[in-house]
Amino acid sequence: MNTQPEAAAARPPVSSARYRPIVKSIVSQRWLYLMLVPGILYYIVFHYVPMFGILLAFKDYSLTKGILHSPWVGLRNFRVIFSSYDFFDILKNTILLSFYRIVFNMIPDVVFAILLNEVRVRWFKRVVQTVTYGPYFLSWIIVYGLVFSFFAPGSGLITNLFRDMNWGEINVMTNPDMFRPMLLLSDIWKNTGFGAIFYLAAIAAINPELYEAAIVDGAGRMRQIWHVTIPGIAGVFLLLLILRLGTVLDAGFEQVYIFLNTLVYSVGDILDTNIFRRGIEQFDFGVPIAMGFFKSVVGLIMLVTANKLAKTFTNSGIW
Template sequence: MENLQRTTKMEEKVTGDIDLTVKPKRNIGKRMWKERYLYILLIPGLLYFIIYRYVPMAGNIIAFQDYSAFQGFLHSEWVGLKHFKTIFEDQEVIRVLWNTLYLSFLQIVFAFPVSIILAIMLNEVRSNVYKRIVQSIVYLPHFLSWVVVIGIVTILLKSNGIVNKLLESLFGMDPVPFLQDPNWFMPLVVLEVIWKESGWGTIIFLAALSGISPSLYEAAAVDGASRMQQIWHITLPALKSTIIILLILRLGSVLDVGFEQIYLMLTPFTMKVGNVLDTFVYLKGIQNSDFSFATAVGLFKSFVGLILIVGANRLAKRFGDQGVY
């Protein structure tokens, strides 16, 4: 009995020490006022997305109309899914879609891994001075516009350019029509992307590598692991989540292979293999004034990108990774 009374008193003491009352939530208005300067900093970014991303989405309604610039949005004739049906009936659209998917596949297979390999190579460099010099060199092409890059490529690869002069003087070869031969178009596009963007793509991977504890490499070295074994068993697993997230995001824009680069590279000789959805929408919508059909193609491209990114995210989660959401 005494033990029971003693236990009851201890419970009352503990209960008295703990405040079981639920405190009301802080007024959200007061909290926003207290953090008002942070919300003010959000305004420019929010305005950008509202004005340039969300408001233009209202223009997608012309994909369901026979839009006329003279009649406007409100008075143009509604035609439902007519233009979306045309996408799958028009042989030119099928060919352009194939060109886009094939070029995007080449960029994922050949250009995407280059940034990973380059980041691992830079991570293995022990001299900070040499590492910074190399990083600056590989980052530099990213800041050049595609107009400049295509201009450099044209100068190098034209019929009387430096490359053909070297091939002629060293091997006695006839000039190779790099810029006119359809077989060279997609390899050149992929090589340009690798040269221009691979260095910039290493930034995220290097940031991920900086979070690896040096003790892991030291322990592996003590166990007799070579540098390649350390890269395979420590570096690559540490990059796994970052690679998957970036690959998912890349799949979301699989139908977006870059308008400016492709448009500047196109010639009448390479139009059959080089015309992609972005250039097709421009040529069809702006030059031919078929705004409704071009908008339907653009909307279809966005829908496919959404499906791919959702599917890739679910697949990543099924294999034990976090995904992007």
């Protein structure tokens, strides 16, 4: 008796057999996948759905007509951007501030994490980490208030000290030459404690046997840091560097907008503050959205390029 047709009929379809392990894995770990739902919904609602608004970069938007019925203008909004008399000055300010943040903000994070890791008194280490981590939770409004109380022209504590001691007048908040250093120093004070956490976690993951081998070879603390600690955190540093390069045209809108004043526009006005003024204050939506689209394209190119170079030279990247 021929049983081949019956065996073929009893055999499950190839497609269902292929996906059965995946379905079984999802069912067995359903609670973990359920925990992903809020995060996925957040990105869909607040990141992917608003991407529909990119259409406004190619339209002459009218509030009465809405997104779909506003007339198409092609690349006119982009021509307005690139032909603007101050666009390249604003772009230069944005790139410079971003570059300064990458160079002068990431290095203090690494140095502080290494120094903190070398502290052997546990209670002192915890106190220092808590004190330096605290400013991260302050809003930029509060930070601006602190800076203003010290350096306000004519009434700040340090401004009055310089005047009373006959050391001359000090002008920080309205001086174009001092505006960028003020932004960088306040950003370092606020975020270094938080940034060091990533490197402290990377240091904690280094195999202790590497330090023991270095000690056997006669390496002191500095040699151990140079040959064990720094290579151990290099991967984290590279990962954070790639991510920062992806946001090279995001120079810290909240901080810059709060500290910005008309006397320092020449060195402090960036793409995000210009977008805010055009969109929120002047109700001109097409050009700001086109500028935001330009920022996104540049950020994507920088991210992909940085990741490609990292994988080429170090065999490591974010994907």
